[in-house]
Amino acid sequence: MEFAAAAHAFTDHLERVRRLAPATVRAYRSDLRDLASAIGERTLEEITLETLRDWLWHATQRGDARSTLARRAAAARSFFTWAHEQELIAHDPSLRLVAPKRGRTLPTIASQDAMTALLEAQRTAASAGEPTALRDHAMLELLYGAGIRVSELCGLDVDDVDLDRGTARVLGKGSKERVVPFGRPAREAIGAYLTRGRSALLARAARPSPALYLGSRGGRIGPRAVYSLVAEVLAPFVGADTVGPHALRHTAATHLLAGGAHLRAVQEILGHASLGTTLIYTHVSAERLTATYRLAHPRA
Incomplete structure (x- = not known):
């Protein structure tokens, strides 16, 4: 099967069946379009693990951020898992595909x-x-x-x-x-x-x-x-x-935790599917506490 046709069917599945947010579907579509330009005329069955690794390596060479590489690797894995489930391919080439871990950047918050x-x-x-x-x-x-x-x-x-x-x-x-x-x-x-x-x-x-x-x-x-x-x-x-509305969301979460709110309650308020996403705000609170200690304590 042609890659472009399969990619279109996959993003349509994300939009209509899984009902992902439009921005998420656009990101998947963009990543798969980038992969399509890298593989040329090869069909789905002709794509191997080495093909995918070369794709990510070239993205590294042109200066793509680690977060972009991680997202593209995740998009590829999701796509090929789906293609294998749909029996479009006999083997999933993305099973051992890894990308550089995202660097942890703390969100911008206001006091x-x-x-x-x-x-x-x-x-x-x-x-x-x-x-x-x-x-x-x-x-x-x-x-x-x-x-x-x-x-x-x-x-x-x-x-x-x-x-x-x-x-x-x-x-x-x-x-x-x-x-x-x-x-x-x-x-x-x-x-x-x-x-x-x-x-x-x-x-x-x-x-x-x-x-x-x-x-x-x-x-x-x-x-x-x-x-x-x-x-x-x-x-x-x-x-x-550059700062946007998400900074107010980060700020609200950090202030809730600083005020004694339970982590699970903050997760529910923010609507995070995973508690791990909410955990970033505990790091923010800890780093701000450390900074305050270093400024204030005579033995810091």
Whole structure:
């Protein structure tokens, strides 16, 4: 069977059957397209372990990051496992394929004092009643207060938020739904936005939208607009040139653990499928504790 046809069938399976997130499917498609250009005219049965190793070696030579190599190796293994299960190939050539381990990079986070100052500045800006300022304050409070992903924030409808209970129903990776809590500051910010800001933005729309957060034209706000907002307001507080909404999620998780939250509870709030993903925040807390010790203790 031709590689391109099999790769198309595989990504279609990921999208329609496994219902993976669009960004994940795009990543698989990109990796398999790169592999297709490396193997040339060879069929599935002609691809060997050495073929795959050569592919990763050439990626190393052109300067691909270790994280990219690890992702591509994982994509190849997933694809050939599926192809073997579908009896498209007699043997899986990727069984012994390995890639360099990803280097552990700690996420960018803001201190509790920095978040207090940032959100207080946003609250002050929103107090004038300008619709987008009310919306921005409400978005930032929820991103930090609930630790949700930007895609989950943008996908929220008005009916997904219960201000009385302080909870939001979000749709996470793999179309998994969960309910996340948020505190009084977020409740107040969202309430002010719903009362004084959202209707003004909705009036600019060609047709009504159920979305909680609306863009400048009255339609559902997109991730790019949220990225721009977070990059503008958060970067000065964390000393980074490029920072996005995920930094607020990292910050929320780190502050939860620092405040005594159980690791399993943080995993559930964040919607991590694996506890190992949540463990990174224990490393963050430990490193910050070590840095504080070295600055403060006379025998450090």
